Amino acid sequence: MAGIYIHIPYCKQACVYCDFHFSTTHKNKASLIQCINKELKMRKTVLVGEIIETIYFGGGTPSICSISELRSIIDTIYNEFSVSETVEITLEANPDDLSTEKLSELKSKGVHRLSIGIQSFFEDDLKWMHRAHTSSEAKRCLNDAIALGFAEINADLIFASPGLTDEKLIQNLTILTDFGIPHLSCYNLTIEERTQLHHQVKTQQITPISDETAIRQFYLIREFLQSKGYEHYEISNYAKPGAYSRHNTAYWQGKKYLGVGPSAHSYDGNTRSWNIRNNENYIKQLIKDEWPGEVEILTPGNRYNEYLLTGLRTQWGIQLTILESEFSNEYQSQKTIFELYLKDQKLLLRGNQLVINPDYLIMADSIASELFII
Ligand code: SF4
CATH class of the missing domain: 3.80.30.20 (tm_1862 like domain)
Incomplete structure (x- = not known):
């Protein structure tokens, strides 16, 4: 999909x-x-x-x-x-x-x-x-x-x-x-x-x-x-x-997408790419059969940060099993911060889902960034 x-x-x-x-x-x-x-x-x-x-x-x-x-x-x-x-x-x-x-x-x-x-x-x-x-x-x-x-x-x-x-x-x-x-x-x-x-x-x-x-x-x-x-x-x-x-x-669920047109971004699970933010140069390069964009290969840390940033903004949150299986190193290194947020009830554990407590939803981005790998 x-x-x-x-x-x-x-x-x-x-x-x-x-x-x-x-x-x-x-x-x-x-x-x-x-x-x-x-x-x-x-x-x-x-x-x-x-x-x-x-x-x-x-x-x-x-x-x-x-x-x-x-x-x-x-x-x-x-x-x-x-x-x-x-x-x-x-x-x-x-x-x-x-x-x-x-x-x-x-x-x-x-x-x-x-x-x-x-x-x-x-x-x-x-x-x-x-x-x-x-x-x-x-x-x-x-x-x-x-x-x-x-x-x-x-x-x-x-x-x-x-x-x-x-x-x-x-x-x-x-x-x-x-x-x-x-x-x-x-x-x-x-x-x-x-x-x-x-x-x-x-x-x-x-x-x-x-x-x-x-x-x-x-x-x-x-x-x-x-x-x-x-x-x-x-x-x-x-x-x-x-x-x-x-x-x-x-x-938000990390599915693949292709973005076309000036400034559009794409994501294929392993790389993120972005097109030039200029209409004339976009046209000029495509006329020359060149793709007007750049690619970045995502590290496990990049993918972990992205998973947190997008997932914690949604009602589905992030999944503990994914943290433990796909991002085990990153999760282990930040586990004490997760535990603090759980203790403060800013994060809630519902079965396998970690979600932001609705009372702190407006802080979702700053909570996610505290859990990031730098
Ligand atoms: S300038 Fe254009 S893209 Fe930006 S908010 Fe207005 S209509 Fe939308």
Whole structure:
């Protein structure tokens, strides 16, 4: 079982907080799509013998692509790889791109899961974030997607952003749960370097929200969504029973994936690789039949750290038997730290599973890093 990730590096405009790789100039989009198709053919051996269970268009804003551009990539995947009959095909999308016609065409061309960047239903938040859509566009697109029969929809929301009160946060969640959206990704706003937000904070145009507020909102979301029947299955992700993102769950469970497009990462169990973060150079190298990426061979310590970092963020945690069999040296050397966390009840042992105590879930990354092999 494996997945394919396609990075579409274009957006209409730059959101203030975003440090993903994207360009707001779209002039080389057609060539770049051709190069993505070329890279898929060039690197199919990475997943030799694997059945493709998930295909994920991320970005950037993949919904900027025309239906024929998306279809050409899906066709290449079907021609070059063994694709499962039950494949999950997800498209990240922004509401302003999802006209009724486009939604209907996406559905007919085999895209059946949408991950929609809603972020907030308040115009002042959307304006501050420099989003390209309005609140009414977000509601219209959710209405249309549901009416057209999209059963698998994720909505992204941002919390701990300046101006987002607890009341506004609950209103955002209420709108989404009233729509019956089965999967929600709730992201804590982080201030990344080289973003407009970082500049605004540095020049004191904006005061970041305090840690206390961020933690309070994190648990407010958890409590609200659990009361509506959602499972908190990953630190930022909630799903109605069975409505997990299969693609992202496979990442967190250490399954293989191939990432194509500028800045995309790949993982095959033993190596991790990443593509160049520059659209023009990505195109230039592929035109010369060169793969524009680098590979790192993972040490047992790298794989152990990765297992902890991804596993401890999920409700399934990490497995004691895997620690003892696959990472025995690393586990033995950190065992006293594990024991301390178990004694403090920050880690809980449930049968074979080691999970973070939900009361400390927000500290998952820092607990994992204390257990790392340096
Ligand atoms: S639309 Fe998404 S990828 Fe593009 S700038 Fe905004 S947050 Fe970043």
